[in-house]
Structures are given as structure tokens and as C-alpha cells.
Amino acid sequence: MIRRLCILGVGLIGGSLALALKQAKGVGEVVGYERDPIARDKALSLGIIDRAELDLAEALRGADVVVLAVPLGAMEELLQAMAPSLKPGMVVTDVGSVKGSVVASARAKLGEYIVDFVPGHPIAGTERNGPEAAFADLFCLHKVLLTPLPESRAVAVRMVRMMWHQVGAEVIETSISHHDRMLAGTSHLPHILAYTLIDMLAKLGETQEALQFAAGGFRDFSRIASSDPSVWRDICLANKEPLLALLERFRTELHGIGEAIHRGDGAKLAEIFARAKAVRDTHYKR
Numbered sequence: 284m285i286r287r288l289c290i291l292g293v294g295l296i297g298g299s300l301a302l303a304l305k306q307a308k309g310v311g312e313v314v315g316y317e318r319d320p321i322a323r324d325k326a327l328s329l330g331i332i333d334r335a336e337l338d339l340a341e342a343l344r345g346a347d348v349v350v351l352a353v354p355l356g357a358m359e360e361l362l363q364a365m366a367p368s369l370k371p372g373m374v375v376t377d378v379g380s381v382k383g384s385v386v387a388s389a390r391a392k393l394g395e396y397i398v399d400f401v402p403g404h405p406i407a408g409t410e411r412n413g414p415e416a417a418f419a420d421l422f423c424l425h426k427v428l429l430t431p432l433p434e435s436r437a438v439a440v441r442m443v444r445m446m447w448h449q450v451g452a453e454v455i456e457t458s459i460s461h462h463d464r465m466l467a468g469t470s471h472l473p474h475i476l477a478y479t480l481i482d483m484l485a486k487l488g489e490t491q492e493a494l495q496f497a498a499g500g501f502r503d504f505s506r507i508a509s510s511d512p513s514v515w516r517d518i519c520l521a522n523k524e525p526l527l528a529l530l531e532r533f534r535t536e537l538h539g540i541g542e543a544i545h546r547g548d549g550a551k552l553a554e555i556f557a558r559a560k561a562v563r564d565t566h567y568k569r
């Protein structure tokens with residue numbers, strides 16, 4: 284049981300974690316530190332946090348576990364600002380969608396407290412944001428990836444594992460580079476593709492028409508283009524190398540499709556589509 288949990292950034296993910304731990308009776312008190320006054324009031328009125336603190340040192344005081352749940356672009360400044368208020372044994376974790384950038388910031392800013400830092404990433408979310416979008420079941424039956432550092436203390440890793448188990452998640456440990464490469468393909472590139480498709484149709488002046496004629500597939504594929512633009516700007520910038528490599532590869536594959544269409548090579552198209560369908564059908568049983 285966590286006696287006092289401090290959530291930095293009470294939005295979709297921070298808010299959902301607070302609600303989930305409360306529902307599981309896995310936490311005594313939840314203290315929130317939130318920059319946006321509207322989100323802060325909302326988190327209080329929805330019972331996501333028990334107390335809001337405007338002062339970071341006050342927010343951290345007496346916390347057993349601190350969760351950084353802010354956009355990636357805000358992590359480094361916050362790590363720097365919180366460092367003087369940390370105490371030995373206070374477990375610090377984060378939920379950022381990219382791990383390399385957060386770990387580099389933590390190493391630069393946490394000093395001796397790096398041993399109590401356990402990088403994390405719940406592979407669960409929605410296209411909505413803010414505390415009003417938070418819900419207690421978000422992490423249930425979803426995976427949470429942890430990328431502990433060589434110096435992360437076993438007791439800190441155990442505490443973070445336990446926290447995620449309590450909210451129904453399956454915890455998996457992996458390396459930072461593996462995490463960032465995998466997520467570039469399964470999450471970051473798909474978001475870029477969805478944003479780009481909608482933006483392109485808008486530029487063609489065809490969004491209204493396209494939406495009129497859209498089937499379920501368009502709705503499914505484009506849902507993630509409703510995600511928060513600043514959160515996704517930060518993710519793209521934080522995972523630069525893996526994303527650039529994958530974008531280059533994607534361009535080549537897309538070019539191949541274009542060429543096949545150009546030459547009327549139906550066999551090539553069918554071969555690519557059949558291969559993709561087989562992979563997806565095996566993974567997502569109907």
C-alpha cells in the first residue's frame with residue numbers, strides 16, 4: 284500500500300492512475316501538482332486527488348511514490364525543480380511514451396536520487412486528455428513497460444511493479460532502446476500517419492466530403508488524430524532517431540506500393556496485403 288502518492292500532471296494518465304489506485308484501495312492519500320488551474324480544480328472536484336499543492340516542495344513532502352505524468356517536453360524542467368525536495372527512499376517513476384529522453388533528463392537532474400528512479404510507460408491510453416478524460420479501468424489488462432536502470436534499487440522497482448499490478452496491469456521489463464524502437468513502430472508512426480492523412484485531406488479541401496463518405500475503417504484509423512497535438516509533438520521530438528529511421532523505411536515501402544499500382548502489378552499488391560493480413564489476423568484473433 285502506498286501511503287502518500289504524489290502525481291505531477293493530473294491529466295488522462297496521472298488522473299487515471301490516481302483513480303485506479305483509489306479504486307483498488309492501494310493508496311492512502313493522493314496529492315496533485317498541476318500547472319493548469321482548470322485541470323487542478325477539475326481533478327479535485329472529480330475526487331481524483333485529495334489535495335492540490337501549488338508549491339512543488341510541498342507537493343512532494345512525505346510522498347512514498349512520485350509519478351511524473353506530464354508531457355515529455357516538461358519532464359526535464361520538473362526533474363530539475365523536484366531534485367532538491369527528494370528524500371532517500373522516495374520512489375520516483377514516470378509514464379512518458381519515450382524512455383531514452385526521460386532517462387537522459389533524470390540522469391542529468393536527479394544526482395544521487397537516480398537510484399530511486401524507475402522509468403515506466405503504460406501501454407494504455409485514449410485520444411482524449413485532461414482529468415475529465417481519466418477513468419479507473421484504463422490500465423486493467425494492459426501492459427506497462429518498465430526500463431529499470433542498472434543502478435535502480437530493487438526495492439524501488441518492486442514498489443513500481445506493485446503499484447501497476449494493483450491497477451490490473453501486466454508489468455514487463457525491457458531495455459530503453461528496445462522500448463523506444465518498438466513504440467516508434469506500434470504507436471508513434473501510426474499517430475504521425477493518422478495526423479498526416481487528415482491534414483492532407485484538409486489541405487485538399489476534401490475533409491468534409493471525405494468524412495461524409497467515410498466508412499468505419501476511416502473512423503478507426505483516424506481516431507488517434509484527435510490526440511493532444513502538444514503531447515504528440517513532444518513524443519515525436521523525443522524519439523527522433525528511431526522515428527526518422529522508420530519514416531525513411533515507410534517512405535520506401537509506400538513508394539513500392541505506388542510503383543506497383545503504376546505498373547498495374549496486382550500480384551505485388553495482393554502479396555503485400557496478404558502478408559500484412561496474415562500477420563494481423565494471427566495477432567488479433569477475430
Ligand SMILES: NC(=O)C1=CN([C@@H]2O[C@H](COP(=O)(O)OP(=O)(O)OC[C@H]3O[C@@H](n4cnc5c(N)ncnc54)[C@H](O)[C@@H]3O)[C@@H](O)[C@H]2O)C=CC1
Pocket residue numbers: 291292293294295296297316317318319322352353354355357361378379380381404405406407408409410411412413414511514518
Ligand atoms: N495520452 C495517452 O494515451 C498516453 C500518454 N502517455 C504519456 O503520459 C504523459 C501525460 O500524457 P496525458 O496524460 O495524455 O496528457 P494530459 O494532457 O492529459 O495530462 C498532462 C497534464 O500535465 C500538466 N502539466 C504540463 N506541464 C506541467 C508542469 N510543468 N507541471 C505540472 N503539470 C504540468 C498539464 O496541464 C496536464 O493536465 C505524457 O508524457 C505521455 O507521453 C503514456 C501513455 C498513454
Ligand SMILES: O=C(O)C(=O)Cc1ccc(O)cc1
Pocket residue numbers: 379380405406407408409410470507
Ligand atoms: O489512443 C490510443 O489508442 C493510444 O495509442 C493511446 C496511447 C498513446 C500514447 C502511448 O504512449 C500509449 C498509448
